[in-house]
Each structure stands twice: as structure tokens, then as C-alpha cells.
Amino acid sequence: MDALVVEDLSKRYGPTAAVDGLSFAVPKGSVCGFLGPNGAGKTTTLRILFGLTRATAGRAEAVGRVSGVLDRDGFHPARTARDELALAARRNGKGDADAALAKAGLEAVADRKIGACSFGTRRRLALAAALLAEPEVLLLDEPATGLDPHALRALRGQLRDHAERGGTVLLSSHVLDEVAATCDRVVVVAQGRRVAEGPLDALLAQRIRLRSPDAHELLGALKQNGLDATTDGPGTVIVSGADPDQVGRVVRDSRAILHEMSTQGALEALYVGITEAS
Numbered sequence: 398m399d400a401l402v403v404e405d406l407s408k409r410y411g412p413t414a415a416v417d418g419l420s421f422a423v424p425k426g427s428v429c430g431f432l433g434p435n436g437a438g439k440t441t442t443l444r445i446l447f448g449l450t451r452a453t454a455g456r457a458e459a460v461g462r463v464s465g466v467l468d469r470d471g472f473h474p475a476r477t478a479r480d481e482l483a484l485a486a487r488r489n490g491k492g493d494a495d496a497a498l499a500k501a502g503l504e505a506v507a508d509r510k511i512g513a514c515s516f517g518t519r520r521r522l523a524l525a526a527a528l529l530a531e532p533e534v535l536l537l538d539e540p541a542t543g544l545d546p547h548a549l550r551a552l553r554g555q556l557r558d559h560a561e562r563g564g565t566v567l568l569s570s571h572v573l574d575e576v577a578a579t580c581d582r583v584v585v586v587a588q589g590r591r592v593a594e595g596p597l598d599a600l601l602a603q604r605i606r607l608r609s610p611d612a613h614e615l616l617g618a619l620k621q622n623g624l625d626a627t628t629d630g631p632g633t634v635i636v637s638g639a640d641p642d643q644v645g646r647v648v649r650d651s652r653a654i655l656h657e658m659s660t661q662g663a664l665e666a667l668y669v670g671i672t673e674a675s
């Protein structure tokens with residue numbers, strides 16, 4: 398079942414088509430990365446899904462309660478972190494500020510004024526406030542920006558948790574490693590249109606990186622088997638558009654020593670390829 402459906406969505410600002418006939422769907426229980434160059438229409442789409450901006454044409458619908466974090470958190474600089482979460486809990490008619498602070502690992506800043514919180518802390522507080530609403534669908538605009546590695550890891554855990562409990566997440570991001578580590582699907586947009594969509598595994602498997610001290614022999618064996626293989630620096634071979642099982646079999650039969658077989662860097666390569674082409 399789809400928790401989010403965007404169909405033929407368009408939004409014009411005068412002569413600018415911010416979103417231009419965009420369609421995609423996000424199945425319930427998944428974390429979907431929303432990728433695209435600056436100005437591709439991601440924030441506009443999220444704002445329409447939030448009900449903050451009206452579409453020019455098409456539809457954008459979420460099933461169930463929607464909450465999330467866009468660019469502005471609406472916090473008052475003179476209030477404390479606890480005050481803001483208590484306010485959010487009252488607005489939602491549910492949740493507890495201290496429990497939310499503990500869950501987000503933010504107990505230490507409970508009495509700190511928002512104006513004295515770092516950018517990253519403020520982002521984490523905004524996510525904690527959004528989760529207080531117990532939303533079915535969580536919409537996040539660049540949630541990874543400004544987070545330190547511990548906070549990034551915590552964010553990943555929170556989002557995976559939300560999906561495992563049947564919730565759905567759509568998050569825009571330019572941090573592709575983080576998207577690869579967190580999301581199970583992606584939608585890529587450019588100039589307001591969809592240029593790729595699908596499960597991350599399937600998209601990433603299209604570019605496999607092999608590291609081997611026998612890279613030269615390996616390259617020969619892969620090519621002999623009709624695979625699209627190229628070298629990428631010393632000891633590294635990239636195979637494009639191949640089934641991972643088939644690559645594994647060729648590696649085994651070649652008897653080359655393998656140090657690594659991964660899809661690392663694949664999302665970036667895929668992203669650059671498809672957004673440049675469009």
C-alpha cells in the first residue's frame with residue numbers, strides 16, 4: 398500500500414516551473430530519499446505535501462497524519478528546548494517533553510534557550526517535536542545537514558525505527574552516503590521532473606566496485622563474460638549494469654583474490670549520471 402502518492406504534480410511561480418508533472422509513490426513502511434540538484438523542486442513538493450503550498454495542477458496526498466521538519470522550525474529563541482517540546486506536545490494533545498528529549502538523546506540541552514542551541518541541536522529538537530505528533534508520514538527537508546556523526550547515526554536509527562513500526566518517511570538530502578545508509582528507496586528529480594525512482598538495492602546493484610590485487614586479470618575475465626567493466630584507479634574495477642550474482646560467479650571462476658566487492662560510491666555515480674544526462 399502506498400502512503401504517499403504524487404501524481405502529475407506541477408507548481409509554477411510566474412515563469413518558473415518549480416515542479417513540472419512530477420509523479421511518484423512511496424510504499425508504507427519505507428524510508429525514501431528525495432534527491433536532486435539545487436532548485437530541482439524537492440522543497441516545493443514537500444511543502445505541497447505538507448499543505449503549506451498549493452499545487453498549480455496534479456495531486457500530492459499522504460495517507461494518515463503528516464508531520465515533519467522543513468527549513469524553518471518556528472521555535473522562539475527565548476524559550477528553552479523543554480518549553481518548545483512541551484508546547485508541541487500540547488498542540489498535538491499527546492506526548493511528553495522529557496520523554497521526547499530522552500528519546501532524542503537531548504536531555505543535556507533541556508534547559509538551554511533555543512537561541513543558544515547549535516544549528517544541529519535545533520534540527521534534532523525539531524525532529525523530536527515532529528515525532529511527538531506520532532505521525533504516520535514523516536516529511537523531512539535535509540535532516541542530515543549540520544549533524545555530527547553521532548547525531549547522524551541516531552537520526553538513522555530514529556527513521557528506521559519509524560519505518561519498522563509501519564511509518565513512512567520521505568527525506569530530501571544531498572548527503573548521498575547517508576541516503577544510501579538510511580533509505581530503502583529513492584526518487585531522483587531534476588528540473589521539477591522525476592528522472593529515477595525505485596528500490597535502492599536495485600539501483601545500486603547497477604554499479605559494483607571490486608578491489609583486487611589481480612585487477613588486470615579480473616577485468617579481462619569480466620569482459621570475456623560480456624560484462625561492462627572498467628578500471629577506476631589502481632586495483633579497482635567497476636562493473637556497470639550487471640547482476641551481482643553474475644559478477645560474483647565470474648570473480649569465483651577467475652580465481653582472482655578479492656579484497657572488496659561493494660556498491661560504495663554507486664549512489665553518487667548513479668546520481669551524477671542521471672542528473673547530468675537530464
Ligand SMILES: Nc1ncnc2c1ncn2[C@@H]1O[C@H](COP(=O)(O)OP(=O)(O)OP(=O)(O)O)[C@@H](O)[C@H]1O
Binds near residue numbers: 436441
Ligand atoms: N516562493 C517562491 N517564489 C518563486 N520561486 C520559487 C519559490 N519557491 C521556489 N521557487 C523556485 O522553484 C524552483 C524549485 O525550488 P525548490 O526550493 O523546490 O528546489 P529544491 O530542490 O528544494 O532545491 P535545494 O536543493 O536547493 O533546496 C527554484 O527555481 C526556486 O527558485
